Amino acid sequence: MGTRRIVKYSAIASAVALGLSVVATTTVAAEHGPVAKIDVNNAKAEIGKRLFFDRRLSGDAGISCSDCHSPDHGFGSKEALSPGYPGNGHFRNAPSLVNTAHKKTWMHDGRLGTNLNDVTREMLTEDYIMNMDMRLMQERVKQDSEYLALYKAAGMNEPSNGSIRKLLPIFMKTLTTRNAPVDNGTMSDSAKRGGAIFDGKGGCNQCHTGALYSDGGRHNTGVPENLDIFLDPMNHQAYLAYGIGMGVENIFNTKRDIGAAVQTHEADGSDRGTFMTPQLRGLKYSAPYMHNGMMATLENVVDFYNQGGGADSNKSNLLQPLRLTSSEKSDLVAYLEALSGDALTGDEFVWSKSFPAEYEVIPNWRQVDNRTRAPIKSTH
């Protein structure tokens, strides 16, 4: 069980730097899995699940969270660049939401670092995502008798936009990795060899650490730009809206996603093109990869690292050519696949019942409480 690996990597590097000969005695432990399950109130998670699949949470009732974060693709999108609100595209890949509740910083550029309720609000209200007005959302949910029944079953008061923003994260907390071969001792021999490369000469664990395989930091790996951002006006308008909103200088002439520099603002520009180290827990389901979906397969990703990453003047010097043999490359791919657990596609994670096509008409709506249908007591 588990994969406690002892890594001599950085110890060797510092010992060499100090001219020491006691290399093998100092070791750094890189503990990876497993991912902790998060306990939630099931009745509340059930409401969050229905909300996640409900298109009425977007302005024109045309798009739901699950249209971009699809359970069939590890709660991410199979498109390199995410779809957008109808009439828009997007300029980044929609990330997998598996284990997102364990993160402390969200989005590829790490621009949101408070909590999942804030991320949810951004998704709901951003023009090119769901373009929703919170007051309208609250009314729509209040007027659906199934939500009222679910809220009642969960012991909650009437739906409000605040509770909607709390319930969606409760559902997301249920999306944790379970039964991954790396955690349950069922890894193939090839995957085991790949694990030794990951934590050894591959140097992957310099950035991909812990149960989620992410140091929560920002690095420039030199991923090539996805030119569809600039060639497709639908994507470009979302990119411009984002760039203008974030105050990116000279956005009309910027043809490279500046990534986490929107957060860090280094005067010398050395932070341009850095992105958050993603977690690696659902790779089996979440292709394509990288912030802009530029890598279609894990073989592509491993080839990319084997050549020392991409071409970028700010590229991290932690990336160097690896000179892996073809069998070592396939071992590394086997290991990356072994980090994913069961597909989260069962009823626990997917709302498969339909939604009402129309709201129920309440003929005497002025005389009754619309939720309980009890006559309203006259106040005059």
Ligand code: HEC
């Ligand atoms: C139109 C497509 C789209 C829709 C609809 C959408 N998202 Fe997203 N989501 C994205 C994209 C793209 C990103 C990454 C954006 C970035 O990095 O700039 C993202 C990022 C996220 C993240 C951060 C993940 C991480 O690990 O950093 C969370 C959480 C999230 N979305 C939840 C939701 C929820 C909840 C809903 C519904 C209320 C939703 N999304 C609706 C496209 C979408």
Ligand code: HEC
């Ligand atoms: C310098 C830090 C660093 C090192 C070392 C590193 N990575 Fe990464 N990795 C990143 C960052 C940052 C990204 C995201 C880049 C982006 O989106 O543009 C990433 C992305 C990935 C992805 C794509 C994940 C996804 O969901 O899109 C995979 C897979 C991956 N790395 C595997 C590896 C492997 C295997 C190694 C070792 C050969 C490795 N990484 C070494 C920082 C690093």
